[in-house]
Amino acid sequence: MTNNRTPRGKGSExxxxxxxxxxxxxxxxxxMTLGRHERWCREVAARLAPPAGGQLLDLATGTGVIALAxxxxxxxxxxTGVDFSEEMLNRAKAKPGADAVRWQHADAACLPFENESFDGITEGYLLRNVEDLDGVLREQYRVLKPGGRIVILETCPPSGLVKPVVDWGVRVFVPLLGQVVARDRSSYSYLESSTLAFKSPQHIARILSGLGFKNIGWRxxxxxxxxILWATKPR
Incomplete structure (x- = not known):
């Protein structure tokens, strides 16, 4: 089953x-992460701990780093690796080991899967890019089996004593790196603003708790x- 709904509003942008x-x-x-990104993706996968032979879902799979891990x-x-960007999926499908993953074009806001289909769900940098944060997490709760875990890799607004320095660094260096490395300052200006404006882990944890998730934690x-945040759907 596929879902080719065309993104609208913020989703289209x-x-x-x-x-x-x-x-x-x-x-x-x-x-941007000084080489740490793939290590974090491996940690996301390691925290999933699914049962043997389980069904796993990676949302906003992008180029498939978490799904392949x-x-x-x-x-x-x-x-199963899901993304709403066909170009991202094409990059994922071309990587070594890609045949081990089922790649699917779909929208995380309206997942084309039955209730309680998956033993575990991962995602990387999805939540800051959606219009209905609660609704997207509710969809994940719906398709997750009781006892299943979600593990989320996300950006986080800085806090504490380092906040002014990190704010300045993100505002200056992310768009600059976009210009130097990718020749695309405008796209990375959006990613910079979405990083600084996104919710705190505490806020995400409150949403997860309100949906019914338990054993919520983050690092x-x-x-x-x-x-990296994680939570479990009660049995």
Whole structure:
């Protein structure tokens, strides 16, 4: 079953940006995180801990870094990587090991899967790019089996004593790197603003709790600008 709904509103703008940056997305992630991005993706997969032979879903799979890490970590599992950007999926499908993942074009706001279809869900940098944060997380709760876990990699607004320095660094260097590395300052100006304007882990945790998730936790990364969150759907 597929879902080819055309993004509208903010979704249309974000879709256009990710179609545009697909060719240099991995390179920019490497540069912006000083090489840490793939390590975080492996940690996301490792925190999933699904049952043997489980069904796993990676949302906003992009170029497939988390999905491929999950496929390597759990070779007996069936991994599905979903994204609304066809260009991102094309990049993912061309990577070594891509045959181990089922790639699907779909919108995270309206997932084309039955209730309680997956034993675990991962996602990378999805939530800051959606219009209805609660609705997208509600969809994940719907398709997750009882006892299943979600693990989220997301940007995080800096806080504490380092906030002024990190704010300045993100505002200046992310668009500059976009210009130097990708020749695309405008797209990375959007990514800079969405990073600084996004919700705190505490806010996401409150939404997850309100939806019914339990055992919620998180760990910040890279001067507090990124975070890995996890939560479990009760049995």
């Amino acid at each position: 974000v879709h256009g940006i990710f179609e545009k940056i697909a060719g240099y997305y991995d390179r920019m992630n490497f540069v 999950a496929a390597r970590s759990y070779p007996a599992a069936a991994v 910040k990364k890279f001067f507090g600008t990124n975070v």
